[in-house]
Amino acid sequence: MARPPYNLRLGGNTHHQFELQFPSFIDVLSLSCSPILYFNRQNELMNDRHASGSFMTIRGRKFLVTARHCLSGRDAFHDDPMDRNLFEPHKIRVFPSLRDERGNVRRTTADIILRDDDNTPQWLEDPEFRAFRTDIACVEIPENIQNNFVTVEEGYSEPALFTHTGSSCFVVGFPSKNFADPYFPIWRRGAIASEPRIPIDNKPIFLIDAMTSPGMSGSLVVQREFGPAALRQPDGSLSTNAMAVVTTKVIGVYGGRVANSDALGDIGYCWYENRIRSIAR
Template identity: 30%
Template sequence: MVIQDLPPEQPAVVAAAPPEWDLTVGVINATVQLDQSIDGGQRKVGTGFLISAPRPDGTPRVLLVTARHVLDVMPGREARIGWRTAEADGVWKFTPETLTIRDTAGEPVWTSHPERDVAVMQISAPPAFAQAAIPSGWLADAGAFDRWRMGPGDELMALGYPHGLSANRAGFPILRLGRISSWPLTPIRHFPTFLLDFVVAQGNSGGPVFWTPAARRVPGALAPDHPFIAGVLVQEVQSGGQGIDLGVVVHADYVRETIALLDQSGD
């Protein structure tokens, strides 16, 4: 009888889940500054984020999502979009480029939601940003909050450029954390917006409000099966002309609806 030595049994290789901060960084990488110089040396500043939303025929497409009023208050035909470029030595540089937001007749080239402060437009993004664009499946749908039992006290994160400031000279957005501070949250046809408790400033408008495992849930709550964009920040709550550290967030399903309108237009 021949006894054959068998190789030792190899442990199964299981793909490790990405660390929580890595998922958050993924949304950071998809978020950009929008700005336009106006009279008097001032500038209008807002925030946008990129979504990978293929056309109905499957053709790849990158969309810029922001609050409609961010683009409305920029009167010129061209704005700037704040790309960031990584150098070989690890240094990041702020490399903004021109973004056409109106045609030669002065008409918007973006698509607006008819009722909500949401706008989307197709853009040509550098390869690194096209790759960083958030999958459209990460946009929460109308039933997401009920399905994942999101409620008051749950944490969400928000990215933006308060007062035109960035996290560093490379132009990365500033991350803030807040808690859902209103109820009810659904059905969204009756409650199209919700409140988030965090410090809001001009320049934050249009930024993504999102969840990753780095944000805490109420004890015992279900964990969503993937990170998701909960909505778009559209307004700072004020009383007597003063901000009271509350932001108004439009549910992300209205971004989905706006993308559908873009598809219907054939753009």
């Protein structure tokens, strides 16, 4: 009887019995990204669903940032249940990276309660959610488990990096659950597919052309330019950081794909990164 094709587990150890081919540097965006696993109120792990999120430090506070629907179980636009069984997550499990005093990094496990005994949500959402339907949520990490967390720090991004139609971008997340410790994400490459100056549907949304999967909901969307990149100056003019090797800017949170049956179904939509700061205030 023929065996099924071998299914590669995505992830792997940092120590090997063979010579490595690539430099040892690991991107902080990969270290700060985590899959999200779900538990119901009976504390049962829901094996058929997962999402993506990233740890960020905003004004000295550490948060898990993801899509709101990944925590609420409800569509952001209509607030309808996304699961036909009306499943609402009660607890999530995430896998933060910890850095020791020698700079070595390892993954650990952390569980975060999403609703208290009165079913009150424990996450933060956009203070203008009713107006914009912003599908972003932030969960503050409890102090007793946040020591030495690797996060995307404020100031990591180059805010002046010029974003235009066709700019390269990456969705950094977990397209499947077939991951092994230390849970490094997949970087799905895409391009800005709408005019950044024109918000989609009068909401803080832009479009990307990228191959994505439902499990990547909540992923950070990152613009990354290799070599000289265009920077926007305060007066609106452009300059070039001619000596730069890599220039990076977190530009959004991936929400999902445009819900159309035609060709637009392959287009992803993302929420503005600047709404994260509004939420974390």
